[in-house]
Amino acid sequence: MYATSTVVQVDRLTSEHVRINLHMPGGFEGRPGQFVMVRSWNTYDPLLPRPFSIHRFLDSGDGFELLIKIRGRGTEYLASLKPGDSVEILGPLGNGFDIPARARRIALVARGIGVAPMLALAEDAIQKGVEVFTFLSARSRDSLVCADELQSLSASAYVLTDDQPEASGRLVTDQLVEAAALHGIDAVYVCGSNRLTRAVAQLAVESGIPGYVSLESAMACGVGWCKGCVCKTYEPNKEARYSCVCSDGPVFDVRQVRV
Amino acid sequence: MPTPDISVKLGPITLKNPVMPASGTWEWNPSGVQCFDPSLLGAVVAKTVTMRPRLGNPPPRIYEVRAGLLNAVGIPSEGVEEFIRGTLKTMQSIKTAHVVSISGESVEDFGALANALNPYQSEITALELNLSCPNLSSEGKLFATDESLLRDVVATVRNNTTLPIIAKLSPNVSDIARMAVIAQDAGADILALINTLQGMAIDTKSRRPILGNVRGGLSGPAIKPVAVRMVWEAHDAVHIPIIGVGGISTADDAVEFMLAGATAVAVGTATFRNPMSMIEIIQGITDYLSEHGFRSVHDIVGAAKRGTEV
Numbered sequence: 408m409y410a411t412s413t414v415v416q417v418d419r420l421t422s423e424h425v426r427i428n429l430h431m432p433g434g435f436e437g438r439p440g441q442f443v444m445v446r447s448w449n450t451y452d453p454l455l456p457r458p459f460s461i462h463r464f465l466d467s468g469d470g471f472e473l474l475i476k477i478r479g480r481g482t483e484y485l486a487s488l489k490p491g492d493s494v495e496i497l498g499p500l501g502n503g504f505d506i507p508a509r510a511r512r513i514a515l516v517a518r519g520i521g522v523a524p525m526l527a528l529a530e531d532a533i534q535k536g537v538e539v540f541t542f543l544s545a546r547s548r549d550s551l552v553c554a555d556e557l558q559s560l561s562a563s564a565y566v567l568t569d570d571q572p573e574a575s576g577r578l579v580t581d582q583l584v585e586a587a588a589l590h591g592i593d594a595v596y597v598c599g600s601n602r603l604t605r606a607v608a609q610l611a612v613e614s615g616i617p618g619y620v621s622l623e624s625a626m627a628c629g630v631g632w633c634k635g636c637v638c639k640t641y642e643p644n645k646e647a648r649y650s651c652v653c654s655d656g657p658v659f660d661v662r663q664v665r666v
Numbered sequence: 667m668p669t670p671d672i673s674v675k676l677g678p679i680t681l682k683n684p685v686m687p688a689s690g691t692w693e694w695n696p697s698g699v700q701c702f703d704p705s706l707l708g709a710v711v712a713k714t715v716t717m718r719p720r721l722g723n724p725p726p727r728i729y730e731v732r733a734g735l736l737n738a739v740g741i742p743s744e745g746v747e748e749f750i751r752g753t754l755k756t757m758q759s760i761k762t763a764h765v766v767s768i769s770g771e772s773v774e775d776f777g778a779l780a781n782a783l784n785p786y787q788s789e790i791t792a793l794e795l796n797l798s799c800p801n802l803s804s805e806g807k808l809f810a811t812d813e814s815l816l817r818d819v820v821a822t823v824r825n826n827t828t829l830p831i832i833a834k835l836s837p838n839v840s841d842i843a844r845m846a847v848i849a850q851d852a853g854a855d856i857l858a859l860i861n862t863l864q865g866m867a868i869d870t871k872s873r874r875p876i877l878g879n880v881r882g883g884l885s886g887p888a889i890k891p892v893a894v895r896m897v898w899e900a901h902d903a904v905h906i907p908i909i910g911v912g913g914i915s916t917a918d919d920a921v922e923f924m925l926a927g928a929t930a931v932a933v934g935t936a937t938f939r940n941p942m943s944m945i946e947i948i949q950g951i952t953d954y955l956s957e958h959g960f961r962s963v964h965d966i967v968g969a970a971k972r973g974t975e976v
Contacts, residue, residue, distance in 0.1 A: 409701045409941050446939065451733035451887045451915075455938050497941060500699065627728050627735060627938040630699040632692050634739050635728035649721055649742065654698065 414492040415470065423477050424520070424552045425486045426462065429494060430470040437461060437471075437499030439527035440596075440621055440658045444497040444629040445473065448484050457481040458626045458653070460524035460598075461499060462553075474553060476520040500629050501657045504528050504619060510593035512538040515557070516583060516607060519545050521599015522553045524621050528596060529560045538562045540586055544579045544600070545569070562590075580606035592616055599623075601666040608661045618661035624652040631655075640664060670955035671962045672948070674708070674929050676907045677855040678830045679791055681708040681763050681930060684963050685920065685948045688911050688934030689714055689767035689794060689834075690739065692944075694760055701941045706948065708930060709763035712753060714796045716768070717775050717782075719745035724878035729867050734888035734913075735935050736865055738879035741769055741799065746782050754789055763791035765832065772803040773818045780826035792830040795823060795854075798838075798861040798883070810836035810861065816845060817852045824853030832909065834858040835900075837889070842896040843903035850904045858909040858932065859900060860893045886935040887913045894926050901927025901968050915943065917950020924951075924963065925970035 412429040419425055439461070446456035462474040477486050488494065504524070506513060513532055515525045522543060529539045541564040545551040548568050558564040565582045580603065586592060587610060597607040598621040611618040624636040631654030640650040640663045650656065650663075672683045686709040693713060694704045704710055723740030730736075744753070746768075757764050766783060770776035776795065783790060797810035797819065809815045820833055833854035839845050846857055862883025867876045893912025901908055910928030914920050915936040923931050936943040951963065960966055 408699060453730065454733060454886060454935075455730055455735065495940070497699075497701075625726065625728060625730070627730075627737075627935075628691070628941075629938075630941075631695070633690065633728065633737070633938060634722060634742055635737060637722070637725050637727060649725075 409495070409497045412470070412494045412496045414488045414490050414494060416490060417486075417488050419486075420552050421549055423550065425475050425477065427473045427475065427485065427488060428465070428470065429473065429496065431496065432469070434469050435464070435471055435499070436468065437464065438503030439531045440504035440524050441499035441501050442629075442657055443471075443473075443499060444626070445485065446495040447488055447492065448481075453481045453484065455627055456495065456497065456629070457485075458624075458629055460621065460657070461527055462523050463526045463530065474520070474523040474526075497629060501653060502655070504596055504621070504658055506532060506535060506537060507594055507617060510537050512540060512562070512590055512592050514540045514542060514583060514586065514592045514595045516542045516579065516595060516597040516603050518543070518600035518603055519550060520552075521597075521621075522557070524598055525596070526553055526556055529557055533560055540590065540592065541565070542579045542583050543567070544603070579603065583607075584610065587614060587616060594619065596621070597661065604661060604664075604666045611661050619658050620661045620664060620666075621658050622652045622656055622664065624657075626653050629653045638664060668961070670952060670960055672952050672955070674963050676909070676929055679763060683708040683948050684924075684930035684951065685944050686765065686909075686930065686932050687711050687937060687944060688932040689796065691934035692937050694757065699941075702945050705761040706945060707762050708948070709765050709791065710757060710760050711765040711767060711794065711932070712749070712757060714741050714743060714767040714769045715746050715749045715779070716741060716743040717746055717770060717779055719743060719748070726876060726878055729876045729882070731865075731867060731884070732888065734884050734886035735938070736867055736877060736882035736884055737862070738877045738882035740879060741796070746779055750782070750786070754786060758789055764789060765792050765794050766790050767794040767796050767834075769796040769799050770819075771799070772801055773815070773822050776819050777822040777826045780823040780829075784827040784829060787829065790829055792832050792856065793823065793827060794832040794834055794858060795820065796834055796861075798834070798836045808836065808838070810834075810845070811839050813845070813848055817848050820849050820852035820854050830855040832856040832858050834861055834911075836861045837892055837896055837912075838864050843899045846900035846904045850906050854906065856907050856909060857900060857904065858911055860889070860896050860912045863889050863892065885913065887915055889913045890919060894922055897923055897928050898926040914947070915939070917947045917954060920947050920951055921954050921966065924966045925968070927968040927971070929963065929967050
């Protein structure tokens with residue numbers, strides 16, 4: 408649960424993205440959509456570990472990969488890691504993605520770094536004989552990561568970036584609705600965009616297709632103790648309450664949250 | 667050299683070792699994440715419970731700053747009835763002392779909570795008063811920062827319970843020794859200090875406060891020197907024991923608090939950084955006593971005041 412991992416490999420994917428392969432000596436098992444608290448520093452600035460979704464589980468069962476966007480002190484430390492370095496890991500944590508038992512086809516919808524948890528989910532789905540339809544968007548071609556890997560696993564993949572109006576001029580959300588109607592999608596998973604999350608929620612309400620969103624939040628403990636990472640959740644005939652993104656999530660039924 | 671005795675006598679109670687979690691920073695949940703056997707702790711401390719259920723503050727509730735953490739969680743609570751039915755029962759399987767933190771919106775609220783918990787003498791080792799909350803009956807003044815409110819609330823709890831009382835004091839006062847004496851004279855058995863320092867942070871891009879509640883409490887290594895100084899001053903002024911809290915991350919930090927006058931310590935933010943912190947600190951205190959030839963934690967409490975022989 409709390410262990411020291413060793414860095415195997417660090418790949419710089421773009422100017423602001425790295426992929427880190429970590430070896431866990433005691434083995435590592437978990438579910439797609441779960442996350443880990445990661446700390447590679449002994450300084451007091453940065454102080455706390457940072458939460459990252461598990462990008463991919465290694466087939467060997469003794470490690471995993473993280474896909475990280477560099478945006479502050481913590482991620483700068485992580486991006487500078489070298490093979491052989493030690494990294495403290497708490498996890499896997501949180502609930503993870505559920506693939507409904509009878510699902511034949513699922514859709515993965517992600518924008519930007521929201522793609523991070525989707526590779527593990529796609530690999531899990533393929534292994535279960537479930538077809539994957541992928542919908543990716545990003546601010547620019549340069550900030551698009553993991554598209555090739557997901558494309559190779561998907562029955563079909565739509566990739567759009569904001570700087571490519573010629574791509575087809577159509578929104579990812581339109582593509583998703585069309586694919587749902589055409590192929591019969593059994594569940595939709597979304598991460599990385601409030602707009603896309605709202606579209607998935609609309610699809611859930613209007614077409615009854617279950618939708619799941621993986622939320623991002625700053626965290627202190629990662630395990631439900633500090634109540635620092637809450638989001639408001641809604642259930643029919645109940646008062647809204649604060650749920651911890653870490654221990655009640657990070658995956659929520661898309662109808663439970665308002666983004 | 668025999669293994670030192672790390673049990674501590676804290677006024678009316680005895681702990682098997684001097685390390686406990688700060689309220690609201692660690693929980694015991696049989697189905698949740700657990701990195702160690704919680705019975706190893708000197709005490710477990712339940713998250714602050716209030717009379718009625720409370721939602722807590724809107725997010726964002728936490729923000730990391732240099733060497734510290736700002737939080738404005740806002741005391742979410744299941745309410746005392748549910749606490750007695752559930753959490754208090756599950757705490758009993760942990761074989762160590764059980765501290766219950768309480769907080770009220772008025773002096774009467776604190777009295778009612780103390781009264782509601784008083785029957786559970788064998789389940790609860792001590793009540794800790796979280797006094798860093800506003801009194802809604804007196805323009806939102808904080809119990810811990812107003813002399814007469816502090817006196818009233820501790821005295822009212824004293825009149826409503828025979829359980830040992832830990833008064834957790836706020837650093838947001840100009841004379842901590844005076845507040846410590848007030849809490850002691852009103853009936854507190856033990857003091858805990860310090861709670862978080864009030865602070866805030868502003869996002870320079872959006873030009874808005876970062877925390878949903880605007881202000882928050884600062885914890886972590888950044889506040890440790892303030893906490894050590896306040897333990898030192900309170901220790902001079904009172905005769906009841908002190909639990910030192912504030913930025914303790916290592917056994918060396920814990921020993922520093924003891925040398926300043928703390929008999930026990932509480933660990934908060936450090937647990938977020940390293941969930942094994944408390945266990946490492948217990949071991950480290952033992953090692954320190956052993957290496958320096960002390961037989962007991964009590965040998966070093968306030969020892970920095972005795973001169974240079976330590």
